[in-house]
Amino acid sequence: MLDVDGVLISGRPADGQNWTFSLWKDLGIDPRSLVEQFFSDEWMDVVTGKRDILPALSSSLERVPTSVTAEELIAYWFEMDSRIVNAVLSDCRAVRANGISVYLTTNQEHRRAKYLMETLDLQSEVDGIVYSAQAGVQKPHPDFYDYACKATGRDTSELILVDDTKENVEGAIKAGWDAVHWNDDMRLADVLHRSICK
Ligand SMILES: [Mg+2]
Numbered sequence: 001m002l003d004v005d006g007v008l009i010s011g012r013p014a015d016g017q018n019w020t021f022s023l024w025k026d027l028g029i030d031p032r033s034l035v036e037q038f039f040s041d042e043w044m045d046v047v048t049g050k051r052d053i054l055p056a057l058s059s060s061l062e063r064v065p066t067s068v069t070a071e072e073l074i075a076y077w078f079e080m081d082s083r084i085v086n087a088v089l090s091d092c093r094a095v096r097a098n099g100i101s102v103y104l105t106t107n108q109e110h111r112r113a114k115y116l117m118e119t120l121d122l123q124s125e126v127d128g129i130v131y132s133a134q135a136g137v138q139k140p141h142p143d144f145y146d147y148a149c150k151a152t153g154r155d156t157s158e159l160i161l162v163d164d165t166k167e168n169v170e171g172a173i174k175a176g177w178d179a180v181h182w183n184d185d186m187r188l189a190d191v192l193h194r195s196i197c198k
Contacts, residue, residue: 001103001161001177002103002104002162003105003161003164003165003168003182004108004116005164006165007085007163007164007182008089008092008104008122009083011083013080013082014083016083023076027066027073028068029064029073037064038060041060047109047132047138048135049110049132049133049134052110054071054074054111057073061073074111078119081112087188088188091188092188096125096126101127101152102127103126103127103129103148105129105130107132107138107139110134113129113131113134116129128151130151130152132144134151139167139168139171139172140168140170140171140172141171142175145177157176159177159178160179160180160192161178161179162182162191163179164182164183169181
């Protein structure tokens with residue numbers, strides 16, 4: 001169960017910086033204002049599937065304020081947050097070639113989940129995706145892990161989460177999964193070899 005942002009995907013394609021790094025220069029939007037008006041305010045409902053991102057972001061952008069539309073900002077965001085970490089992807093391919101299933105397991109709203117699977121074509125690289133807007137809750141809520149077991153048809157004892165957020169790892173362990181707190185110095189192949197062979 002592979003987390004997306006901070007594990008398989010790492011920021012801007014050109015340099016791995018956070019997608020908002022040049023937001024002011026490129027679109028004239030202050031990232032702090034976006035955090036205030038959208039991520040602190042509307043994001044929880046969006047990422048848990050209670051509200052579509054488009055109307056939520058549109059009303060937030062009126063308060064930023066900016067003439068950039070929600071569609072334009074979403075297109076910019078998704079493109080600037082799409083650097084696939086090749087070492088993780090190649091280890092993911094090797095793991096699957098050995099018969100182990102890999103699912104993306106991510107706090108994500110519907111549109112970016114679709115973008116990841118279809119536009120970035122991660123659907124060709126993994127066995128599926130389990131994400132928060134589908135589940136109705138985010139990691140590390142216990143219901144997220146229950147949902148993931150049901151969605152993949154797996155028992156807790158079969159699952160290992162690889163995630164760069166400590167709370168998510170702790171939540172997985174509480175749910176009876178194995179879990180690894182990821183950092184960029186790790187190799188997925190080594191992590192899985194150690195966990196699966198122990
Ligand atoms: Mg992450």
